Amino acid sequence: MALVSMRQLLDEAAKGGYGVGAFNVNDMEQIQAIMEAAKETQSPVIVQASRGARQFAQDRYLFHLILAANELYPEIPIAMHQDHGNSFETCKSAIELGFTSVMMDGSLKADGKTPASFEENVEVTRKVVDFAHERGVTVEGEIGVLGGVEDGHGAGGSGLDHITDPDQAVEFAERTGVDALAIAIGTSHGAYKFTKKPDGSVLKMDVLIAIHKRLPKTHLVMHGSSSVPKDLQDIINQYGGKLKETWGVPVEEIQLGIRNGVRKINVDTDNRLAITGAIRKVFAETPEKFDPRDYLKPAREAMQKVVALRMQQFGQAGHAQDYKPLPITAMIKGYADGTLDTRPSVVGV
Numbered sequence: 001m002a003l004v005s006m007r008q009l010l011d012e013a014a015k016g017g018y019g020v021g022a023f024n025v026n027d028m029e030q031i032q033a034i035m036e037a038a039k040e041t042q043s044p045v046i047v048q049a050s051r052g053a054r055q056f057a058q059d060r061y062l063f064h065l066i067l068a069a070n071e072l073y074p075e076i077p078i079a080m081h082q083d084h085g086n087s088f089e090t091c092k093s094a095i096e097l098g099f100t101s102v103m104m105d106g107s108l109k110a111d112g113k114t115p116a117s118f119e120e121n122v123e124v125t126r127k128v129v130d131f132a133h134e135r136g137v138t139v140e141g142e143i144g145v146l147g148g149v150e151d152g153h154g155a156g157g158s159g160l161d162h163i164t165d166p167d168q169a170v171e172f173a174e175r176t177g178v179d180a181l182a183i184a185i186g187t188s189h190g191a192y193k194f195t196k197k198p199d200g201s202v203l204k205m206d207v208l209i210a211i212h213k214r215l216p217k218t219h220l221v222m223h224g225s226s227s228v229p230k231d232l233q234d235i236i237n238q239y240g241g242k243l244k245e246t247w248g249v250p251v252e253e254i255q256l257g258i259r260n261g262v263r264k265i266n267v268d269t270d271n272r273l274a275i276t277g278a279i280r281k282v283f284a285e286t287p288e289k290f291d292p293r294d295y296l297k298p299a300r301e302a303m304q305k306v307v308a309l310r311m312q313q314f315g316q317a318g319h320a321q322d323y324k325p326l327p328i329t330a331m332i333k334g335y336a337d338g339t340l341d342t343r344p345s346v347v348g349v
């Protein structure tokens, strides 16, 4: 099985009425955890690398880790996605490396910090869409600005600073032709998302529902959607960590999103917490150990458990064998002849 286009994977998820977790990879243990979870639950999967990951691991290492996953798990559809591309050049380099999907986050300027204007966002995203679709590659855009900072990327501040305006989302989808759209509904990157269990005053699910009604063919993406479960926080603090009390996005809210057009859910923090907790536990309980495998193995298992649970909760479990990946040439043809066009004026809403 070849790597699959993220567009095909999300179209299938829409048909099946489920969401697909997009899990970040930086090293071998993380991709092993993701792929074992996908095998265990028979899930299609999105593996994504941020710019920070590409710097940390180097492109060639990352690319070959993905190729190895593809060889070892031929029954699992895998989309390889660039998370938060900051410029046309970053997205172009990911496409040339063999990624099947890119995010052009034009909500921020290329410094990855300063909010960009709507016109700037449209312009750079449209340029990436033209380049990517000619090559059969999927594009995720972003409208509105998420809170927090992750891997040096983000405007900081609260998730409520720049909530997506549904009218702008429709105009953006029309003018760019993106396949998937990340929207800002109050979530933030990182562990510190909410200071109490989020309700409608801080998590704007009504905005998401309004956007989906007007953009039924554009797959919605939830970023900053780790649930930051208390048991994972507790393990870290029990073994010497100092995390402040915090709340993530409850799984029930994500499931409500999935019933309303959310097809891709980004999860990174929960996996980071699971890994760190498992390593701290080994260090605290058996300080005489010094073989990295003694703590990397439980770390990998802890992450696999979180990923497998999310795959079940998002509904992607059991869907690995539903379809055959289309060749990239079929995607190129679909974009060229208009059958993959999602613009609201074309799909008639």
Ligand SMILES: [Zn+2]
Pocket: 084, 189, 223, 224, 266
């Ligand atoms: Zn993100």
